[in-house]
Amino acid sequence: MIKIWGRRDGSNVVKAMWAVGELGIEYDRIDWGGKFGGNDDPEYRAKNPNGRLPTLEEEDGFILYESGPIVRYLCAKHSMGNLCPDTLKGRAEADKWMDWSSLNLANFNGVFLDQFFRLSKDQRDPVKVDAAIEAATKMYDILESHLADRPYLCGDKFTMADIPAGSLTYRWMTWPDSIPSHPNVKAWYDRLAARPAYQKHVAQANNKRE
Numbered sequence: 227m228i229k230i231w232g233r234r235d236g237s238n239v240v241k242a243m244w245a246v247g248e249l250g251i252e253y254d255r256i257d258w259g260g261k262f263g264g265n266d267d268p269e270y271r272a273k274n275p276n277g278r279l280p281t282l283e284e285e286d287g288f289i290l291y292e293s294g295p296i297v298r299y300l301c302a303k304h305s306m307g308n309l310c311p312d313t314l315k316g317r318a319e320a321d322k323w324m325d326w327s328s329l330n331l332a333n334f335n336g337v338f339l340d341q342f343f344r345l346s347k348d349q350r351d352p353v354k355v356d357a358a359i360e361a362a363t364k365m366y367d368i369l370e371s372h373l374a375d376r377p378y379l380c381g382d383k384f385t386m387a388d389i390p391a392g393s394l395t396y397r398w399m400t401w402p403d404s405i406p407s408h409p410n411v412k413a414w415y416d417r418l419a420a421r422p423a424y425q426k427h428v429a430q431a432n433n434k435r436e
């Protein structure tokens with residue numbers, strides 16, 4: 227059985243776990259990092275010198291850190307031609323969206339977490355919140371155009387390309403205040419949110435705003 231080291235609500239852990247859920251792989255997820263600690267444990271550092279989450283460990287001793295590569299590896303191993311596109315161009319396209327999402331959609335998540343979970347109401351900075359919304363809106367404008375004539379990022383089928391973007395969009399879509407409307411993004415998000423693995427590993431794993 228594979229092991230995934232990482233607390234279930236870490237945004238990068240969520241990505242890996244959603245892939246694990248989609249693939250139906252048996253797993254043992256070990257609560258690690260955050261309030262559970264352990265990142266500086268020498269044995270853990272030997273597996274992941276960054277002391278970050280998630281880390282994948284397979285029974286034969288194979289170890290992999292970095293959430294994007296974990297998603298790619300598991301999808302290529304267990305779902306080639308389905309979650310992992312099996313053409314060179316198809317795979318490059320999926321890689322593009324995975325990297326694009328991790329680079330461009332994560333900041334909003336970070337600001338949301340800082341402002342609404344880590345700081346008290348009177349410590350919140352509306353300027354930072356507004357700047358994060360403005361920057362994210364430009365990125366969702368790009369997704370909005372891309373999703374105008376396809377249901378998923380790589381076309382007709384759900385693939386690994388949707389995993390980083392879809393998991394990072396959870397907070398955007400559950401943002402309680404008004405955010406600019408992106409109907410194509412909303413329709414895509416609703417398709418993802420209807421997936422049992424999304425419900426279990428993304429929606430239920432993300433801690434809720436007070």
Ligand SMILES: N[C@@H](CCC(=O)N[C@@H](CS)C(=O)NCC(=O)O)C(=O)O
Binds near residue numbers: 238258265277279
């Ligand atoms: N680029 C890394 C980033 C890993 C990362 O920063 N993970 C966060 C959790 S999402 C972490 O380890 N934070 C420290 C902690 O939770 O203890 C990846 O995608 O896996």
